[in-house]
Amino acid sequence: MSAPKPNPLPLSTPFPPAVRRAPVGTREKPLPLIIDCDPGHDDAMAITIAVARPEINLLGVTTVAGNATLPRTFENARRVLALLGVPDMPIAAGADRPLVRPLFTAAYVHGESGLEGAEMPAPAGRVHEAGAVDLIATLVAASPEPVVLAPLGPLTNIAQFITAHPELLSKIAHISWMGGAIGEGNVTAAAEFNAYVDPEAIQIVFSSGIPCTMVGLDVTHLARMGDAEVARLEQLGNRAGKIFAELLRYFAIFHRDRYNWNFCAIHDAVAVAHLVDPDLVAVVHAAVDAELGDLQRGRTVVDWLEPRLVERGRLANADVAVGIDAPRFANLLIDAVATFD
Ligand code: BDR
Numbered sequence: 001m002s003a004p005k006p007n008p009l010p011l012s013t014p015f016p017p018a019v020r021r022a023p024v025g026t027r028e029k030p031l032p033l034i035i036d037c038d039p040g041h042d043d044a045m046a047i048t049i050a051v052a053r054p055e056i057n058l059l060g061v062t063t064v065a066g067n068a069t070l071p072r073t074f075e076n077a078r079r080v081l082a083l084l085g086v087p088d089m090p091i092a093a094g095a096d097r098p099l100v101r102p103l104f105t106a107a108y109v110h111g112e113s114g115l116e117g118a119e120m121p122a123p124a125g126r127v128h129e130a131g132a133v134d135l136i137a138t139l140v141a142a143s144p145e146p147v148v149l150a151p152l153g154p155l156t157n158i159a160q161f162i163t164a165h166p167e168l169l170s171k172i173a174h175i176s177w178m179g180g181a182i183g184e185g186n187v188t189a190a191a192e193f194n195a196y197v198d199p200e201a202i203q204i205v206f207s208s209g210i211p212c213t214m215v216g217l218d219v220t221h222l223a224r225m226g227d228a229e230v231a232r233l234e235q236l237g238n239r240a241g242k243i244f245a246e247l248l249r250y251f252a253i254f255h256r257d258r259y260n261w262n263f264c265a266i267h268d269a270v271a272v273a274h275l276v277d278p279d280l281v282a283v284v285h286a287a288v289d290a291e292l293g294d295l296q297r298g299r300t301v302v303d304w305l306e307p308r309l310v311e312r313g314r315l316a317n318a319d320v321a322v323g324i325d326a327p328r329f330a331n332l333l334i335d336a337v338a339t340f341d
Pocket residue numbers: 038040041042043067106109152153178186192193194267268
C-alpha cells in the first residue's frame with residue numbers, strides 16, 4: 001500500500017507529505033457513518049458508495065437545503081434510498097436555509113428538482129420526524145463506537161448539531177466534508193458552492209475541535225466521469241447503472257456549458273470514498289478558515305505552510321485533500337453501482 005501522492009496544483013511550493021487523520025473502515029470493522037447531504041447528482045453517488053461498501057456502516061442520512069430547497073433535497077435523498085434498496089434507513093430533514101444568509105441554490109447545475117435526468121423510484125426511508133439535528137444526536141448517542149460524519153452540502157445542519165450537543169462532540173471521530181478549495185471557486189472566482197452557501201457554518205465546524213477533512217475542488221474537479229465511464233455504468237445492465245448513467249448525462253450538461261468539459265466532476269463521492277480507500281486521496285495538514293466578507297464570501301483560506309503556522313501560533317485544524325488517483329476513483333464508483341439491482 002503506497003501513500004497517495006499530491007496532484008500538481010499551480011503552486012510554487014510543493015506540499016509536504018502528510019499522514020491522513022481520517023479513519024478508514026475495514027470489512028472487519030466498518031466505520032459508523034452519517035451522511036448529511038443535498039442531493040444532488042454527486043450526493044446520490046456518494047450515498048451509493050456508503051451503502052455498497054462493507055467498510056461502511058451507514059447509520060442514517062440527513063438533508064439540508066443547498067442544491068435545491070429542503071423539501072426537494074429530502075425527497076431526492078429518499079428516492080436514492082429506494083433505488084439502493086434500503087427503505088428502512090433512518091432519514092431526517094434539517095435546515096431549510098443557511099445560518100445567516102438567504103438560501104442560494106444550484107438549479108443551474110442539478111436542475112429545478114435538484115436531481116434531474118432520470119425517473120427515480122418512489123421515496124423510501126424511515127423518516128425521523130424530530131429532524132436532522134435530533135437524528136444525528138440520537139444515532140451518535142446510541143452508537144457504541146465514535147461516529148464519522150460526511151457532510152456533502154452546506155454545513156448548516158452540522159453547525160447546528162455542534163452548537164446544540166456539546167456533550168456528544170467527543171463521540172464524533174471525524175468529519176469528512178466536500179466543500180471549499182485551496183484554489184479556484186465554482187460559484188464565484190473565490191468560492192466553492194457548499195462554502196459559499198453557508199460560510200458561517202464552516203467557521204463553527206472547523207473551530208469545533210473535531211478532526212476534519214476538507215475535500216475541495218482542487219481534487220474533486222479531477223474526480224471525473226466522462227462518456228466512457230457513463231457507458232460502463234450503462235453496460236452494467238442493472239437498474240442502478242441505467243439510472244446513474246441517465247443522471248450523469250444530465251449533470252454533464254452543466255460541465256460542458258460552463259467549462260467545455262466532456263466529463264462531470266463527482267465531487268461528493270470523494271469525501272465518502274476517502275473513508276473506504278486509504279490509497280485514493282492525498283492530504284496536507286492545514287489551518288482552514290472561511291471568509292465571511294462580501295467580495296470573497298465562502299473562500300476557504302488554507303494555510304498549510306508549517307513555519308507560517310508556527311509564526312501565527314495556529315494549529316492545523318484539518319486535513320485538506322490535495323491529490324487523487326482518478327482512475328481508481330472511477331472504478332470504485334462503478335464497482336459500487338454494480339452491487340445493486
Ligand atoms: C458541491 O456543490 C454541489 O452542487 C455538489 O453537490 C457538491 O456538493 C460542489 O461544489
